[in-house]
Amino acid sequence: xxxxxxxxxxxxxxxxxxxxxxxxxxxxxxxxxxxxxxxxxxxxxxxxxxxxxxxxxxxxxxxxxxxxxxxxxxxxxxxxxxxxxxxxxxxxxxxxxxxxxxxxxxxxxxxxxxxxxxxxxxxxxxxxxxxxxxxxxxxxxxxxxxxxxxxxxx
Numbered sequence: 535x536x537x538x539x540x541x542x543x544x545x546x547x548x549x550x551x552x553x554x555x556x557x558x559x560x561x562x563x564x565x566x567x568x569x570x571x572x573x574x575x576x577x578x579x580x581x582x583x584x585x586x587x588x589x590x591x592x593x594x595x596x597x598x599x600x601x602x603x604x605x606x607x608x609x610x611x612x613x614x615x616x617x618x619x620x621x622x623x624x625x626x627x628x629x630x631x632x633x634x635x636x637x638x639x640x641x642x643x644x645x646x647x648x649x650x651x652x653x654x655x656x657x658x659x660x661x662x663x664x665x666x667x668x669x670x671x672x673x674x675x676x677x678x679x680x681x682x683x684x685x686x687x688x
Contacts (some may be wrong), residue, residue: 541586541658542566546576546602547620548594556589556650563651573597577605580612586658589650592621592628604635616657620645 545556548571557567568583570576573594579585588606592599599619606612618639619632629640639657641650 540564540566541654542568542584543654544576544579544583544585544588545569546573546588546594546599547571547591549591559647559651560654563655565654571595573599573602573605576602580606580615585615587616587618587654589618589620589654592619600632600635603632607635618650618653618657620650 543560543565545553545560545567547553547556547569550571553569553571557569560567568579568585570579571594573596576588576590576594580588590599590602594602599621603617603619606615606617616639618641620641620643621628622643632640639653641653
């Protein structure tokens, strides 16, 4: 059940089955969910909508998740949005690469849904995260209505 004060999570993932599963689980957990299947869609969605946290795949059709995180980090309106990489590539080298672009949260695929939900709840509340690497989590950007390609769960 989504309430008026629900936090909005942007799920950036090109695997449609995983997107549907995450939409369902996150909505049940009380989040509003928007989705994007490409990096360009994700950046457009964040530019036009309030997003409290982002789950981000590394391999997207048009650009890497690292490029998306870098674009978010370089924009003063979006630099504070917590990004959780949900990826199979969460080794030490990958984490070091991502830390320079402000992405400090990682959950390795296949992942525990409860860990992801608790991580997102903590990030949205501005708390430290146990079980995922965490360093920051300030306020998020705001926007108006969804652009094309940015989906919101119903």
